[in-house]
Amino acid sequence: MDSWPPVSVIMAVRDEEPHLEDAVTRILDQGYPGELELVVAVAPSRDSTLEVAHALAVSDPRLRVVDNPAGITPAGLNAALAASRHDLVVRVDGHSFLPEAYVERVVAALLETGADNVGGVMAAEGTTGFEQAVAIAMRSPLGIGGARFHTGGEAGPADTVYLGAFRRAALERVGGYDERFVRAQDWELNFRIRETGGTVWFTPDLEVGYRPRPGLRPLARQFFHTGRWRRYVARTHPGSVNARYLAPPLAVLGVLAGLVVSPFWLPALVLPVGYLLLVLLGSLVVGRAQRVGVLARLPLVIVTMHMCWGLGFLIGPPRSAR
Numbered sequence: 001m002d003s004w005p006p007v008s009v010i011m012a013v014r015d016e017e018p019h020l021e022d023a024v025t026r027i028l029d030q031g032y033p034g035e036l037e038l039v040v041a042v043a044p045s046r047d048s049t050l051e052v053a054h055a056l057a058v059s060d061p062r063l064r065v066v067d068n069p070a071g072i073t074p075a076g077l078n079a080a081l082a083a084s085r086h087d088l089v090v091r092v093d094g095h096s097f098l099p100e101a102y103v104e105r106v107v108a109a110l111l112e113t114g115a116d117n118v119g120g121v122m123a124a125e126g127t128t129g130f131e132q133a134v135a136i137a138m139r140s141p142l143g144i145g146g147a148r149f150h151t152g153g154e155a156g157p158a159d160t161v162y163l164g165a166f167r168r169a170a171l172e173r174v175g176g177y178d179e180r181f182v183r184a185q186d187w188e189l190n191f192r193i194r195e196t197g198g199t200v201w202f203t204p205d206l207e208v209g210y211r212p213r214p215g216l217r218p219l220a221r222q223f224f225h226t227g228r229w230r231r232y233v234a235r236t237h238p239g240s241v242n243a244r245y246l247a248p249p250l251a252v253l254g255v256l257a258g259l260v261v262s263p264f265w266l267p268a269l270v271l272p273v274g275y276l277l278l279v280l281l282g283s284l285v286v287g288r289a290q291r292v293g294v295l296a297r298l299p300l301v302i303v304t305m306h307m308c309w310g311l312g313f314l315i316g317p318p319r320s321a322r
Helices: 020-028 049-059 073-083 102-113 129-138 168-174 185-195 216-236 243-261 266-286 292-315
Strands: 007-013 036-042 063-067 088-091 117-124 162-167 200-210
Touching: 007 020, 007 073, 007 102, 020 036, 020 049, 036 049, 036 073, 049 063, 063 073, 073 185, 088 102, 088 168, 102 117, 102 162, 102 200, 117 129, 129 292, 162 168, 162 185, 162 200, 168 185, 185 200, 185 216, 216 243, 216 292, 243 266, 243 292, 266 292
Parallel strands: 007 036, 007 088, 036 063, 117 200
Antiparallel strands: 088 162, 117 162
16 A cells, blocks of 8 residues: 555553563564554553553653553453544554564455454464463364364454454444453454444454463463353343354263263263263364374363363353343
């Protein structure tokens, strides 16, 4: 293009002192050919995130820092959005690793498609053996379902995408991020964009790196709470429920039913045993090219993701949502 439109990049952070400088540098060094501003909303943190953010703002006038007293992601994104100035808005996450020229490419896709939101793949990448196993599971339909923003696929309209570039008019049309959704706010926002006649567009070559949880306990906690908040999405928007939502809770119910009934009726063991066999065989298929240490962790990772997500969905949303 002869003239690139100005862009606002927004980010909400909390307890990001070790990573914030790198995340900000990756954005400001994108080399976007038009005007670019970055607005970072900082939640109350237990480390020096706010001080680091202000120091970075002093060194580069393109960066502005705003407060997020509520401390939750959707409130921070709304605060950053309110402080930003331009008609095109790119959302970035504090844990994401932007590839070179990402902003330029996502803006070009937004203008070419005419969509309200354009995004790509959440490309999970691990460094340790455990993180690599989680990354494989997250990029496989076996681990987290067939959503294109996890597994890839053809370009076109989608339910949701990772991060994304928005038209401000679309965000204003739906009232921004719903601050009731501590988690799953992206999915819920994109649902409202589609319900109001907008288009969410998936572009597979827009891959953004993502670092998975480093251990079993934080992974279990992540998926348990994600399941709980997805239940709130389903309750708030019944039309959003699909087979991918229901598979993990049904797996939990099947495994529990088999374990409870099997002492009285042995054939009921086919449910938990069959599930474990499917996970083991599936792990061999999706992890066949990996080294032994990664492959050995993969079944445990997949079971943790399924069971914790499903259990969270069955228990339902936290009190703050109720």
